[in-house]
Amino acid sequence: MNQSTDLPDLRHDWTADEIEALLTMPLLPLVDRARDVHRIHHDPTRVQLATLANIKRGGCPEDCGYCPQAARYATGVKGEPLAPVDEVVEAAKAAKAAGASRFCMGAAWRQVRDGPQFDRVVEMVREVDALGMEVCVTLGMLKPEQAIRLREAGLHAYNHNLDTSREHYANIISTRTYDDRLHTIGAARQAGLTVCSGGIVGMGETLRDRASLLATLANLDPHPESVPVNQLVRAPGTPLEQADAIDPMDIVRMVAAARITMPASMVRLAAGRMQLPREAKILAFQAGANSIFYGEALLTTPNPTVDEDRALMASLGLKPLEVAPRQARPGACATLTAADA
Numbered sequence: 652m653n654q655s656t657d658l659p660d661l662r663h664d665w666t667a668d669e670i671e672a673l674l675t676m677p678l679l680p681l682v683d684r685a686r687d688v689h690r691i692h693h694d695p696t697r698v699q700l701a702t703l704a705n706i707k708r709g710g711c712p713e714d715c716g717y718c719p720q721a722a723r724y725a726t727g728v729k730g731e732p733l734a735p736v737d738e739v740v741e742a743a744k745a746a747k748a749a750g751a752s753r754f755c756m757g758a759a760w761r762q763v764r765d766g767p768q769f770d771r772v773v774e775m776v777r778e779v780d781a782l783g784m785e786v787c788v789t790l791g792m793l794k795p796e797q798a799i800r801l802r803e804a805g806l807h808a809y810n811h812n813l814d815t816s817r818e819h820y821a822n823i824i825s826t827r828t829y830d831d832r833l834h835t836i837g838a839a840r841q842a843g844l845t846v847c848s849g850g851i852v853g854m855g856e857t858l859r860d861r862a863s864l865l866a867t868l869a870n871l872d873p874h875p876e877s878v879p880v881n882q883l884v885r886a887p888g889t890p891l892e893q894a895d896a897i898d899p900m901d902i903v904r905m906v907a908a909a910r911i912t913m914p915a916s917m918v919r920l921a922a923g924r925m926q927l928p929r930e931a932k933i934l935a936f937q938a939g940a941n942s943i944f945y946g947e948a949l950l951t952t953p954n955p956t957v958d959e960d961r962a963l964m965a966s967l968g969l970k971p972l973e974v975a976p977r978q979a980r981p982g983a984c985a986t987l988t989a990a991d992a
């Protein structure tokens with residue numbers, strides 16, 4: 652489905668200049684503008700709760716400068732084997748019982764390799780989908796036929812973040828290219844999966860880099876249905892351990908600009924919420940964030956507790972978003988076969 656056909660106000664020709672102008676607007680008018688867009692496309696009283704499970708922890712051969720799971724950095728994260736299917740399905744059931752409607756599974760792999768491990772992930776997808784949750788995975792680089800297998804097993808979304816601007820990217824990662832990332836996103840899209848792709852703020856990037864990242868995302872057609880906005884968690888042992896702290900309002904500005912440029916997408920407040928003051932979280936909701944990651948850890952980084960998030964949402968009168976029937980979800984389409992890709 653091409654979103655631009657259904658929602659004619661969606662644009663795919665944003666320039667970095669335009670987005671930089673948004674990011675430098677006075678904060679409250681920026682939030683107002685984002686709020687106006689948000690109310691047209693979303694129920695402002697609902698926030699989707701997504702839970703992220705680490706199904707294959709640590710030992711990753713990549714060199715992402717922010718990541719404690721990269722084997723080359725002395726971060727104390729030990730490599731572990733792929734989790735058993737039962738354990739992951741139990742975690743998904745617990746997440747659903749706690750109110751989550753989306754379950755994301757992350758494996759610290761460079762890329763998906765065909766074989767028993769991928770077969771096991773496919774089985775996890777099938778079983779979590781059967782629970783009636785939106786299922787997302789993040790497994791590294793992906794080929795079109797692998798994307799189709801995941802889609803046929805019931806996968807809803809593939810996460811592959813762009814992380815930062817094309818210009819700043821080489822300062823953060825050397826073991827895969829920006830275009831590798833865009834190809835993986837393309838493979839997921841071609842297979843009929845929805846795309847989850849966002850970035851990380853606080854990795855020494857300039858304002859222009861943030862604008863450029865958002866321009867790349869917003870000029871994908873369709874837009875990524877899901878856009879996580881992460882704040883760097885400065886993990887000991889990683890190259891970015893000493894990165895300068897950012898102003899929490901920078902996260903609010905990124906959320907607002909993401910909402911304005913990708914009006915129909917879910918904008919998710921992702922890693923780094925522990926460092927975000929309550930006021931910044933509230934402003935981020937006001938600016939159009941409509942999902943949080945829910946559960947006490949985000950892969951290897953800490954996250955607010957379920958009780959804290961419940962209390963925050965109750966105090967704001969926000970309710971969890973119910974999961975849509977599979978056929979009604981964005982990107983829903985007939986099952987594709989390898990010949991379609």
Ligand code: SF4
Pocket residue numbers: 711712713714715718719720721758759760761791
């Ligand atoms: S972000 Fe992903 S690909 Fe990069 S080092 Fe961490 S686990 Fe590996």
